[in-house]
Amino acid sequence: MASYWQIFISFFKIGSFTLGGGYAMIPLIQQEVVDKKGWLKESEFVEMMAIAQSAPGPIALNTAIFVGYKARGVKGVIFSSLGTILPSFIVILLIAIIFTDFKNNPGVERVFKGIRPAVVALIAAPLYKMGKSAGVSRKTIIFPVIAALLVWQLNLSPIYIIIAAILGGLLYGKITHKF
Amino acid sequence: MSELDLYISLFITFFKIGLFGFGGGYAMLSLIQHDVVETHNWISVADFTDIVAISQSTPGPIAFNTATYIGYTATGSIWGSAICTIAVSLPSLIIMITISKFFFMFRDNKYVEMAMQGLKITVLGLIGAAALLLMNKQNFVDYKSYIIFAIAFIATFKFKMDPILMIIAAGIAGYLLY
Known part of the structure; x- marks a missing residue:
């Protein structure tokens, strides 16, 4: 049986290298x-990944x-979570402690002036590929576009978008599959 | 606002972010930005963008990193970091322990599958919104910002450049250009 310490160390390792x-x-x-x-067995791992991705919160x-x-029930969870988060x-x-002093340094500010637009590119660039793998079609592309506009222009909280998406998915399933 | 009110407000905000943070990393950005930057003004858009950059080059998910960082800067105390990090993790703990208990009930559940189909498509809009919200005057100060953006976009989209290398390169470019 896995010891609590082993669980902690394994997830501390995972948490340290997830750049x-x-x-x-x-x-x-x-x-x-x-x-x-x-x-976990290989097959359990694959099923677990699907669930970890559908539940809210970070996949890690x-x-x-x-x-x-x-591995060890609720106590195992405490050790694995602490290992991941720490x-x-x-x-x-x-x-946070050091950066607040550093931030107003002119050299650091210049570096971040270059980094900020690149970060926006990093966020935007994978969208096309993600859209393809999520199966977005010419008919359904309207949904992410409306969602983006509501959040961007009307400052709507993404929480409403998420709730609407869940309800929309269920409704669509109900109509097409009649269950 | 009293100190207790601030801690309660931080806790509720990050609990909400953890609870509705579907779709991983980038998809959570618009949610974090909406509450932390627009509603509460705990940090500026530029600072938020810096956290995303730092988050890309340090271990751990963006949601944790933002929680730890804002917890400290909003309160000036390590306790603020701890409270925010716990708050953002709690929904996952509650939901995932429940799922682990009833694993076989959730597996192949058609209702879950349908809801996920709706989420998978819509989350793309939230990622798009995050990018658009960050494309403001604080982050794009002049034409050079747009050139950096275009080069970074092409390098990521076409040449799949490593994000850490990209951030380092953009930082060097910024230091030389400004």
Whole structure:
């Protein structure tokens, strides 16, 4: 059986090396919890990833919670979650403490003037590919476009968009599949 | 606002972000931006963009990073960081423990599948909104900003450049150009 300490260390490792977050860390998690530790079977891992992606919240945390629960129940969850959260917590806290002093340094401000537009490009560039893999068609493209306009121009909270999307998906399913 | 009110307001805001943060990283940005920048003015758009950049080059999800950072800058205390980070994680804890318990009920559930289909498409709009909201005068100060944006866009879209390298390159460009 996995010890709490082992669970903590494994997820601390995962939490420390997930630069950029999200999908980049899936192979790392798989290697650690399936290949090395055997806490999940390959097939369980694939199913779990689907669930971790559909639930709200960061995928890294959702995965840690699922694996921690499978390995040692609720106490396992505490150790796996702490392991995942702590590396980023420590790093960002240090940055927040130091950066507030650094920020007004003219050199640092110049660096960030260059970085800011690049960050916007980083957010916008994957949209086309994501749209293709989500199966957006000429008919359905209107939904993300309206959502973007409502949030951008009318300052509508994205929470309403998310609720509408869930209800819309259910309604569409009800009409087309008649269940 | 009293200090207790500030802590309560931070907790509620980040709990909401955790609860409605579907679709991972970038999809959560418009949600965070709406509450943290527009509604509460805890940080400026430029500072928020800097956090996204820092988040790309440090470990951990953007939601955690923003929570930890704003928790500290809004309160000036490590406790603020801890409260915000716990608040953003709590919905995941509650929901994922429930799902883990009833794993087989959620698997292949057609209602979940249908709701996800709606979310998958709409979340793209939220990512688009995040990009559009950040395209303002604070982040795009002159024509050079648009040139950096265009080069970064092409490098990411066409040549799949690594995001960390991209941020470093853009930082060097900024230092030389301004």
